[in-house]
């Protein structure tokens with residue numbers, strides 16, 4: 001089992017919570033629901049969903065809502081994130097979210113992408129954002 005692998009229970013829980021968050025998306029502009037759920041290294045789950053705005057660029061993605069919520073709750077260390085959408089295959093995080101997530105996750109951090117049937121593909125943030133710039137580069 002790779003160091004970052006989740007247990008079956010963790011995987012089930014993160015998928016369920018990402019799907020629940022998806023139901024809470026506020027997306028009157030795109031009607032494209034996205035839910036996300038992070039699991040912290042101490043086993044807590046923190047969710048997010050996309051929140052759109054009448055001024056379109058002001059809207060934000062589910063991944064950044066989940067990470068932002070976690071960070072302001074004091075969490076700094078994460079095992080994985082799940083992202084759930086109603087398409088098939090599941091959606092891959094946008095470029096801005098890749099960089100945002102990279103701030104708080106090592107290259108091996110797993111991103112589980114769930115599709116409308118609950119099937120997933122998992123990739124690492126390093127695969128999504130190769131040769132990335134991170135906070136350690138500022139030291």
Ligand SMILES: O=c1ccn([C@H]2C[C@H](O)[C@@H](CO)O2)c(=O)[nH]1
Pocket residue numbers: 027030032033034049050051052059060061062063083091092093094097
């Ligand atoms: O990985 C993604 C991709 C898109 N969105 C949101 C942004 C916008 O509200 C809607 C359509 O792009 O989906 C996310 O939350 N996460």
Ligand SMILES: [Zn+2]
Pocket residue numbers: 061062063093094095096097098
């Ligand atoms: Zn995004």
